[in-house]
Amino acid sequence: MKRLGLLIICLTLISLLAACGLGTDNTMPPSPLVQFQPTLQTNVLWSHNVGDGNGGYYLRLVPAASNGVIYAGSHKGVVTALDAKTGAVLWQVSVKQSITSGLVAGGGNAIYFGTGNAKLFALSMQNGQVLWKTAVADEILAQPQYVNGTVLVHTLSGNLAAYSAQDGHRIWSFDEDVPSLILHAAGQPQIAGNMVIAGFANGELVVLDINSGQVIWEQHVAYPTGDNPISQMVDITVNPVVVNGVVYAATYQGQIAAYSLDNGQLIWKHKISSYAGITANQSQIFVSDAKSRVWAFDEEAGAVNWRQLQLLGRGITGPVIYNDALVVADSYGYLHFMSLADGHFLARVSIGNGALAQPISYLGNLYVYTSTGTLLAIHSAKK
Known part of the structure; x- marks a missing residue:
């Protein structure tokens, strides 16, 4: 109860600090949109309303994609399957519970997601029928992960568990x-070989054996500093990234760090605060920070290659790489x-309303x- 009480206090401070809160940073006005000459041709292929979205809460309801279908869930419990090319609705169901996590597709036959009342659901990809549901330790805010018949779930209370994809x-x-005081968000566990990589609200990065759940190694990406509970928050709410045998993780009010996947040895670190997300290609690590600056780090040495500062205060999502652009x-x-x-702008597209969920690249x-x-489908190409 103490943790939940403090979490409620944290969420009421959003308008003062944008600290526990995430989303837009109300301590600064949004940067105006700068003028530039677009070098990409962008087109909205289709758009479709699939529910109430996040219902006004900070929920990163990332859609799932599989076999030419996009699956999206809304806070009020509506799950919709749409043809990825045309946007045609294939089916829509209500699970009558608040969906609080993104969706993940697995095994070619099911999609998985979590709810606010601590349930993990498995729905048929074909018709949305509930295949099974099971109780978990706490509210699920992190997008579940699927690998080889196993569903991995990271709950708000710091529990990471593996469930059978067949029966839960x-x-x-x-x-x-x-x-006691944490951000109302959590990162999706990541998979590398037989390892599960997950970050936690205490700033700890943990690597476990996927079959047994035994800890292989763990490292503190950041330690609490400051003289009050808010300044001591160092949550890892972004999804870790694994590239070329190196794990990259970033914390709120802490740093981004690179570790050897094999043994957890620190390779490099850099001070940063991020809750939105990171991504990578084979040479650079890209980060959206808490003030909506976008950073590009050299993968091997951690040097800052560039920063994009013209989105300050705009409450950006984590970045995604799409068609040789960062979005x-x-x-x-x-x-x-x-x-x-170098981070210069290539194009801009109006999507009508703001987004918290990281966009996904598919087909x-x-x-x-x-x-x-x-839900919108967008295509871009060089002019």
Whole structure:
């Protein structure tokens, strides 16, 4: 109860600090949209309303994609399957519970997601029928992960558990202590070979054996500093990234760090604050920071290659790489396309409403799910 009480206090401070809160940074006005000459041709292929979106809460309801179909869930419990090319609705169901996580597709036959009342659902890809549901440790805000018949779930209370994709029975469970005051978000566990990589609200990065849940190594990406609970928050709410045998993780009010996947040895670190997301290609690590600046770091040495500062205060999502561009959505209804080489703007697209969920790249298109429940398919090409 103490943790939940403090979390409620944290969420009421959003308008003062944008600290626990995420989304737009109310301590600064949004940067105006700068003028530039677009070098990409962008087209909205289709858009469709699929529910109430995140219902006004900070929920990163990332859609799932599989076999030419996009699956999206809304806070009020509506799940919709749409043809990825045409946007035609294939089916729509209501699970009558609040969906609080993104969706993940797995095994060619099911999609998985979490709810606010601590349930993990499996729905048939074919018709949306509930295949099974099971109770978990706490509210699920992190997008589940699927690998080889196993669904991995990271709950708000610091529990990471593996469940059978066939019937939902629990295979193993791991608990990490979390502070009293935490961000209302969590990162999706990532997979590398037989390892599960997850970040927690205490700033700890943990690598576990996927079969047993035994810890292989763990590292503190950041330690709490400051003289009050808010300044001591160092949550890892972004999804870790693995590239070329190196794990990259970033914390709120802390740093981004690179570790050897094999043994957890620190390779480099850099001070930063991020809750939105990171992504990578084979040479650079890209980060959206807490003030909506976009950073590009050299993968090997950690040097800053470039920063894009003209989105300050716009509440951007984590970045995604799409068609040789880096793309973020913002909380004011725009998609921003940037050069991977130096961060300059390539294109901008109005999406009508803001987005919290990181866009996804699939079958040559970009899919964006807005906070009010509109799913859009966008295509870009060089002019």
